[in-house]
Amino acid sequence: MAMIFITHDIGLVAGIADRIMVMQNGVAVEQDVADRVLDHPQHDYTKHLLRAVPHFTAGQSVRAAEEGKPARDPIVTVDDLVVRFPVGKGWLKPKGAIHAVDGVSFDLVPGETLAIVGESGCGKSTTARALLGLNSVTRGRIVAGTGHSKRPVQMVFQDPFASLNPRLNVEALLAEPAIANGQRLDDALRKRMAFLLDRVGLPQDALTRYPHQFSGGQRQRLCIARALMLNPDVVVLDEAVSALDVSVQARVLDLLIDLQKEFGLAYLFISHDMAVVERIAHRIAVMFAGQVVEIGDARLVLSEPQHSYTKRLIAAVPAVERRRQHFTVDMTGAVAGAAPWL
Numbered sequence: 001m002a003m004i005f006i007t008h009d010i011g012l013v014a015g016i017a018d019r020i021m022v023m024q025n026g027v028a029v030e031q032d033v034a035d036r037v038l039d040h041p042q043h044d045y046t047k048h049l050l051r052a053v054p055h056f057t058a059g060q061s062v063r064a065a066e067e068g069k070p071a072r073d074p075i076v077t078v079d080d081l082v083v084r085f086p087v088g089k090g091w092l093k094p095k096g097a098i099h100a101v102d103g104v105s106f107d108l109v110p111g112e113t114l115a116i117v118g119e120s121g122c123g124k125s126t127t128a129r130a131l132l133g134l135n136s137v138t139r140g141r142i143v144a145g146t147g148h149s150k151r152p153v154q155m156v157f158q159d160p161f162a163s164l165n166p167r168l169n170v171e172a173l174l175a176e177p178a179i180a181n182g183q184r185l186d187d188a189l190r191k192r193m194a195f196l197l198d199r200v201g202l203p204q205d206a207l208t209r210y211p212h213q214f215s216g217g218q219r220q221r222l223c224i225a226r227a228l229m230l231n232p233d234v235v236v237l238d239e240a241v242s243a244l245d246v247s248v249q250a251r252v253l254d255l256l257i258d259l260q261k262e263f264g265l266a267y268l269f270i271s272h273d274m275a276v277v278e279r280i281a282h283r284i285a286v287m288f289a290g291q292v293v294e295i296g297d298a299r300l301v302l303s304e305p306q307h308s309y310t311k312r313l314i315a316a317v318p319a320v321e322r323r324r325q326h327f328t329v330d331m332t333g334a335v336a337g338a339a340p341w342l
């Protein structure tokens with residue numbers, strides 16, 4: 001079978017492509033066998049793309065732990081969280097439940113980023129949604145915020161195209177969370193909008209524009225500004241940079257790190273991209289089949305993984321250096337041993 005594989009993930013491309021075509025503004029600016037494009041890029045845009053690829057260094061370039069972890073009281077405590085979804089109430093399937101999250105505990109201090117990594121379906125988003133009160137919780141305890149803030153936890157989703165109402169202009173979109181919270185569209189609110197637009201690097205005239213008039217990266221900046229409108233203590237970022245191409249992704253990550261330092265925000269950062277996690281996380285929790293199988297300092301988890309699943313996850317990280325390698329990580333034994341189904 002011949003395959004056309006469209007992606008912005010160059011590490012992945014290096015691992016599977018025979019030939020590569022690089023596109024910019026509707027033009028194929030470069031097209032050649034994979035090794036030539038990757039080792040001897042001709043076009044400036046290709047060179048730029050290759051420079052922007054986040055390199056995974058197995059824990060050698062993580063953020064300094066002390067930067068985010070002063071001995072402070074946690075702003076989030078999750079204790080033995082269990083979320084089950086009922087399945088098959090009708091005919092055909094037996095009655096039962098999916099154990100989406102199965103006894104997860106962690107805490108988060110102000111100014112800290114905890115990354116959650118793990119394969120698709122392991123329960124990352126369900127954990128995040130429980131934190132926001134978007135899921136009913138089967139068991140466990142969640143405490144978030146200082147008590148001062150009415151909306152201590154805010155969320156930024158993966159898809160900046162789907163998460164903004166296309167019929168509202170930016171002013172209405174930014175004001176929405178505050179108005180839903182009982183505030184009025186007054187000078188103070190307008191000032192806050194102007195301030196945050198500026199902080200996320202968008203021009204003031206953006207206020208009168210609509211979501212379709214922005215690029216993916218700009219929309220994600222809007223989503224970040226919107227999440228900060230109510231001065232949250234905690235921001236949950238669920239694959240928030242995954243849809244962005246590498247150079248935009250790098251800028252949004254820098255912005256997140258700056259905002260975190262400025263406002264002392266705690267981030268729960270969900271991602272499948274270990275190179276991105278390495279750049280932003282102070283600590284990492286590895287989830288597998290609804291459980292946290294490993295949690296600790298980012299450098300330690302990435303450089304000396306203890307759990308066999310973490311080891312396989314790190315071994316499977318795509319990189320530009322790894323050519324024509326197919327990612328046949330054998331998960332069969334592990335999955336059979338810990339099936340989340342009942």
Ligand SMILES: Nc1ncnc2c1ncn2[C@@H]1O[C@H](COP(=O)(O)OP(=O)(O)OP(=O)(O)O)[C@@H](O)[C@H]1O
Pocket residue numbers: 085086098099100118119120121122123124125126127272
């Ligand atoms: N509303 C729901 N009803 C039934 N099952 C659900 C529901 N939401 C999630 N699940 C199931 O719970 C499990 C965990 O899903 P979750 O969305 O948390 O995974 P994830 O780790 O975020 O995966 P991904 O990396 O693909 O986003 C999956 O088996 C999923 O099918």
Ligand SMILES: [Mg+2]
Pocket residue numbers: 124125126238
């Ligand atoms: Mg998810």
